[in-house]
Structure formats: C-alpha cells, structure tokens
Amino acid sequence: MSVRILGIETSCDDTGVAIYDTEAGLLGHALYSQIATHQEYGGVVPELAARDHIRKVIPLVDAVLAKTQCDRTHIDGIAYTCGPGLAGALLAGSAVAKGLAFAWDVPAVGVHHMEGHMLAPMLENPAPEFPFVALLVSGGHTLLAEVKGIGQYRILGQTLDDAVGEAFDKTAKILGLGYPGGPAISKVAELGDPTRFKFPRPMIDRPGMTFSFSGLKTAALNTVNKHELDQQTIADIACAFQDAAVETLVIKCKRALQETHINRLVVAGGVGANRHLRKELQTMCDKQRAALFFPRIEFCTDNGAMIALAGAFRMHQASDDLSFQVKPRWPIDTLLPV
Template sequence: MRVLGIETSCDETGVAVYDSEQGLMAHALHSQVDAHAVYGGVVPEIASRDHIRKLSPLVDQALAESGSAAGQIDGVAYTAGPGLMGALLVGASFGRSLAWAWDVPAVGVHHMEGHLLAPLLESPAPDFPFLALLVSGGHSMLVAVHGLGRYQTLGQSIDDAAGEAFDKTAKLLGLPYPGGPALAKLAEDGDPGHFNFPRPLTRRPGLDFSFSGLKTAVAYALRDSEERPGLKADMARDFEDAVVETLTLKCRRALKQTGLDRLVVAGGVGANQRLRDRLGEMAREQSVDLHFPRLEFCTDNGAMIAFAGYCRLQGGESLTPEISARARWPLDELLPPAA
C-alpha cells in the first residue's frame, strides 16, 4: 500500500509518500518561519494562505521524488486536527479532493497520533507498549501507548506547554522567533546555577505539567537582575535546565508507575539536545529502551501523517466524502481501527 500524507495543522506544510514495502519514499517540507517572524508568532490567516500556495507544488515534488504516478497511490492521509482551523481545512479539502479524483480511500489523521507514531519510521522501531513523552509548542503529554488507537493519557499541560514556555521566555530575553531553538542556542554559552528557577509540579504526586509559572519566574528574575555580560545566557541555561529536569523527573515517575521499559520522545522540543542527553542518562541508569525520531521528524511533517494514515488505512479505516476537521480533538477519543 502506498499512501500520500499531508500535514497543514499550523505553520509548516508537509507532504510525504510512504510505501508498506519500501518505507518512506519521499518527504517535502515548507516552513513558514520567515512569514511569521515579523509578527513574533503564527498569524492564522497568513498560515492558511501560505498552505494554499505551497501545497500543490509540494505534492508534485513528493510524487516526483517517489517516482509515483497518481494511479500508484492507494490512499490519502491528511491532518484532520487538532490545529488551526483554517490551516486544517486547506489540507483536508486538498487531500479529500485528491482521494476523490483518484478514487482511493482517504483518512483524517490525529496530529498527536502522527507524532506518537513517528519513531516507528526509524530502525529499529520501538515495539508496543511504550511510554511516550510528547513535547511541542502546544502540548506536553505523557501517554501510555498500547497499540494503534490504544492511548492512555497519564499527564498533560494544565497551562503553558514546554515548547510554548520556551518561545515566551525567549521573547522575554529579546530573542527572535522562533524562540525555542534560539533560546537553546543561547543557553550553550550560559553557566548553570545562577538562578534558582522552580521545577513545576515536581514536589507533588501526579504527571501533569505546568510551565507558566516558570516563565513568570524568568520575567521576575530579569526585572530584578542588574545588567551584566552573560546574564541572559545564564538565565537561558537555568531555564532550559529547569524544563529538562522537570520533563526527566516526570518520565522517571511515569515509567515507574506504568512498569514500562520503553520510552519514546516526540514533538518539536524532542529536538532539544540537552533533553536528549539527560533522558539518555536516565535511560542508561534504569535500563530503559529510549527512542527518538530523527530531528527532521520531531517538528511537524508529512512523513508522520503518511505513516499514521497507512496504519489506519491498512486497518480498514476510511472517511466518507465529507470534508471534516477539528481544531480541538482530545487524543483519548481515538479508537483502534475496526479491522
């Protein structure tokens, strides 16, 4: 089975072709960072219009790179939610129309399921069940993954997600958009231990996340500190350490609670090198099998949607001709394919 995947949930247009025998055959990605940088964040209308401009050429590119003619595509998968409604509708309309024109089934993929399954594109791929840490600009979640569509949310953001806190803190420090990578780069020049930032919700039981207070702590420290060389780099380093230590502690706690010995990390913050290093240390200490997707598949991409769509289509799932998308879509509402 060969599946075309389309991702347009926010500010990146991704298209990929996945084949059940040959694996990932092609993936193309267009980032809208430059279009939104002048505004300091994603502007939904600009995002939707840019998806409209870029989607068709990217589909042509992915088909050409994979050597696929329209008649060789057996199904179309697109991100149906959650995300920006206008952006989702661009991909849903385009994907569903292609499927209708090609007379193949279409399936709407949950964006978070795409991230959860992205590490399965790697070799070796993790076996079910596993614990997943999903950390991105909009989500921080710990999920017990027992199989396709069998997800148990153990903990999640109650306010700012980790990636959102990175971006907001970067803005406080005067760093350019997108803030997360810029802050991580600045932190490389910082010395740890100058600021006693909190590790939110680590002194109480549970697996939920809260990073809004950490961002506020940085704002107060910045207000009350005297300007000196290296101040912002030290502040970035201590902020990053606080986030990484919090995520690591919660993973350790979740592994103990579930008894699982496999940990999968996905989402944009999963590209953070300090987080990768710290989780790697923890995994070695506890004999945990740790899996990351390659860096290019941590952020939003068409490959994860093509693969998740393949899994759903292979299970016999497909959509009726109506075009549907959901800006909000709880992960726990997903079910395994009927087949």
C-alpha cells in the same frame, strides 16, 4: 500487497507532504517552513498560516511525486491532518486532500496530529515495540501517555497551562531571542552559567505526572525585570530556564516508567529535538535500564511522513465521502483502537 499513502500535514506553520509504502517504508518527503513569515510577529498568525498552506501544498505534492518517481496511479490512499491544530490551516490541507482523493479516485482518511508524532519513531530502525510510554512535547502539547497499541492510549499526565514548547517561545520573546524560541534558547543556553540562576521545577513535589509551565515562564520574566540584559545575563537566564524545563520533563518521565513498569520511552514533538533534553533523558533511561526512542531531528517537528505513516495504520477507516470536518480540539485518548 503494499499500499502507498500520500500524507499531508497542515496543522500549524509547516506544510509537509510525504509518500509512505507499507512494505518499502518512507519513499520521500518534502517540507515548507513558514518561520520567516511569522518571525516578525513573534508567533504564528493563523490567517497567514492558512494562506501559505494553500499556496504550498500542491507544489509540494508535485515535488514528492517527482522525487519518488510516482504518479497518481501509484497512490492508494491519502492521509491528512484532521486535528488538532489551527482551524484555517487544517481546512486548507483537508480540502486539498479531499480534492485529490476525488480526482485520483482513492480513499482519504483524517489523521490525529499527535498520533502522528507519537508514531514518528516507527519510521526509524530499530522501531519501538508496544507497549511504551510516550512523551509528546511541542508548542501546543505536553503530555505523557501509556501506549499499548495503535489507538490504545491512556493519558498519564498533561499540562495544566502552557505547553513546554509554548513556554520556550514566550521566554525567548521575553529575552529578545525571536521565534521559534526552542532553538534560540537552546543555542544561547550553551553559553550560560548554570549556577547563576535557579528556577523552580514545577509540580515535582506533588505525586503524579501533571505539568505546569506558566510559573516557570513567570520566573524568567521576574528575573529579566531585575537585571540589566547584557549578553551573558540573557545566556544565564536561558540556561536556567532550559535546565528547569528539562529536569521537570525528565522527572515526570522517570515516574511514568516506574509506575507503568514499562521499559521503553518514546519522545516526539518539536521540543524532542532539544539536545539537552535528549542527553538528560538518555542518562535517566540508562539508569532505569529503559530503551529510549526518538524520531530523527527533521521528524521531531511537524512533517508529512508521520501523517502518511499514521494514515497507513488507519486506512481501513478511510472514506470516499467528500465531506469532512476538521477538529481543532481533539483529545488523543478518544481515538479508536486499531
């Protein structure tokens, strides 16, 4: 018998809602982006993010119900992002989810945000099979994991400082490209000369799969301070930064595939939408005879569909208890296996 899950995502600056059916798949989803709200500040303002979620969650739930021709009686459970993320934003979504669960008399389950990202490629056809290596790259996270099943995660390496998405945002701010930095740098880098500047590839000369991106950001800042920033120089610096970040990620992914002897790589998170990264990873995987899996572009960034899917796998952990506790920090390797 199929189960329909309403998923609610409010971990940062995107409000996402979706309905997932365990037999029919994704029925519908909606997303509200707060980019315009935070652009003038050059980054996410937590208090503004929480307030926007409060305003937008219920209208999005109504919109998805209407789009899918569902009503409250068709929903068997609610999944919400419990962490990691911004505390206020998580509280906004969790409170709404618990309130709806009480009103609709259905159970609710808190979902790990990064597990949602990791499973997002399973919304596609073909979906990856276990085991696989997962690269999670976003504004707040950069890690490689060996994935043997739901909740069976072994961390292979993660960042010591800035996440790669955070490094993109900070470098874009240095270059005056605005927020969010990933798409801005990617666009400008297409016009850059890849031979003019050469930035370091952090930690590739050391064994293991640990990342560090703060030095790469500093290299970009030092280069900016030494040159007049005309349009071509901005493009050249953006190109050098993107090349260094992407090559570093590709090298570490190759190591992960070789050391685990797994021939499937899953890439998820907002930076997974970067076209240069997708191209270079595909080239590497072709040489390694490994299959590469991405979610569709719209599911690389935060969304309700991935939370509904992850919730479907964990609905047996759902509770009718109205109390809840969000987890702004929540290591993914502490999750229980399913």
